[in-house]
Amino acid sequence: MIPELGHFALIIAFAISIVQSVVPLIGAARNEASLIAVARPAALAQLLFIGLAYAALTHAFIVHDFSVLYVSEHSNLVQPLMYRISGVWGSHEGSLLLWVLILSIWTVSVAAFSRHLPEILMARVLAVMAMISTGFLAFMLFTSNPFERIFPAPLDGNELNPLLQDPGLAIHPPMLYMGYVGFSVAFAFAVAALLGGKLDATWARWSRPWTTVAWCFLTIGIALGSWWAYNELGWGGWWFWDPVENASFMPWLVGTALIHSLASTEKRGVFKSWTVLLAILAFSLSLLGTFIVRSGVLVSVHAFATDPARGVFILAFLAVVVGGSLALYAWRSGKVVSYGRFQWFSRESALLLNNIILLTAAAAVLVGTLYPLVVDAFGIGKISVGRPYFDTMFSLVAIPLALLLGIGPAIRWKGDNWARISRVMTTIFIVSLVTGLLLPFLIEDELNLGTGLGLAAALWIALTTLKDLFSRLSHKLRLSPSYAGMVIAHLGVAIFIVGVTITMSYSVEKDLRVAPGSSYQIADYDFHFQGTRKVKGENYLADEAVIEIWSGNEKTGELFPQKRVYSGKGNPMTDASIDKSLFRDLYAALGEELDNGAWSMRVYYKPMIRWIWLGCIFMAIGGVLAISDRRYRQTVRQKLTEKLSVSRA
């Protein structure tokens, strides 16, 4: 009964979303307050019914209702409660439901925190968000209903893919979706502004904090995914340029460009149409990312042929959203005039260059990700793009981006003079380059250009950022939270680059054949393999190896990597064991049992890998700080009221 209620709630939500996408727009066009007023309550009602549907599906998971097809495919009797709750978004149908739930949460937040905005604009924004919601609800109801029953109901279900049974991965999709869907706010604002035909800097000022929040969630979401891959996949890598990863990375790159471009538009009124275009692009890539990962197109493009309804719907939806918004953009953006003027050596130019570089990177990822799909779809052949392509592209992009990141924040808006900053910049440049190139020599008595340049780039970013901070402090300038946020986020980039450079240059990775009682040296550590034992977990059995780690004559730690067999499908699964610290990780993963108690084992020494995720955390904290700027929000309110009074006058 409850699943049917959930299904029914979805249908009601669908009906409400249609009303919410049409009525407020008519109201806005005719300037009828009663129609405009429909938007807010409709958004709230939609959240209520989608929430009910979501609760119904969660309930089905918790009480083991295997008569629901989706539950029986992704849960079983022994699955721990936590993974029954996260099992809801473990696959296609449920993750769509999570997606619309998050969308309606964002919609209601926008409605709640924007009482100061003109009602007409609000009505348009909420209508655009409802259109997106309509698309997703229709997709679910007509092709991917999570509440579909099976008869007869099985006694026990399949289980959630054991790989997904990890706390990091349980919260990874919601975080990622908060980011993806969060970009819909900037998108809705851009489209609403285009619809209204009045594209001033207001929309940028207003959508800026929302975009930053979304970007923070996306940053953390991607970092969590990388962290999970490192912990769970047993390969010890942190990024694989897998299409699934690329799908989340593209919106991040464009989103990063967007938050920088929004800064220019908000502060100086420049790049208005460019920023609108970025907002459309960021959200389109978020949609593409959602569908690429969840629709099965990656497993096989021919999956679309076996279930054409889904494929056709997705393509049509993407075409409507992307094509529609771009058409609107082409039609309306001609009227946009950017009033700000700036010289070529200015903050504006630096931010524009930042955008160009980030978009180049996004384009490189897009080509590498979609090309194999296109080739396969046309039956030309089966290819894949190797990891070195992406690595090369990103080393190419990283150098100009790092250079720019150091100089950009030091340049003044509107126009500046290179001579003003040239002495400081040149000094820092030489210091970082020399130190960076010397460091590999100190670490390993060996010159290494790649490593040296990476470290030099990180130093350059850190030193220029700190120099700017200290000169502001010494001039007793007040530091706004948004400035502090920028400093922390940029230091995060430096930390990230250090982590990537050191891990890629100095990791030791070995596949070993280990016999009980023997010991193996990796970097400066001795791994003593004591043997294996059997252990029993909540829903699996495992062989667990015991490894002591010695550094010189001192025992510094123990590792217990496992080979698990989950009760559901009987699949073996590797559970790596990691001795973590800020400066190095020691990592062991069991392969398979060979002969006489010997095992194959993968052993890694990973220096400073933690800095990669630490850098991401810094970036996200920077973003949160930037939004927390109260002064900023007050000026928004103030400026808006000024603007409104002017336009009314």
Next chain:
Amino acid sequence: MNKRSRRKVLIIAVVFGVGLATVLGLTAFQENLLYFYTPTQIKAGEAPQSHSFRVGGLVVNGSVSREAGSLKVQFDLTDNAETMTVQYTGILPDLFREGQGIVAMGSLQPNGMFVADEVLAKHDENYMPPEVADALKAAEQTAKERASGKI
């Protein structure tokens, strides 16, 4: 330089930068395209000798053999029409087993042995890598046509 020519220089620099990035990118792209071949295609000599590529098929039952005291593994891969031998040193993925569809990346040796740098088996026992599924289908098709006397 006056303002206008400065702006021109900036625009030219940006265009040049993006152009350079595109050229370098496309070169890297071209070099890193990995093609996929089936055992039948490899037996027919269609696969490159010097380049690395990917091959996929089913692991033949009873063909997996290990060298004692090392991590060297050898196994046969088939698309049900032709069979070839693959050699790999290291740890095989969790779901590698006989009868399973796998994809290997590596290069062909002059003696016809495929030496893999990487072996992939996806994490689901029902799941068949799409390349392997298509390879099997193609081989089956050829066999049918042969039986009906078309070839």
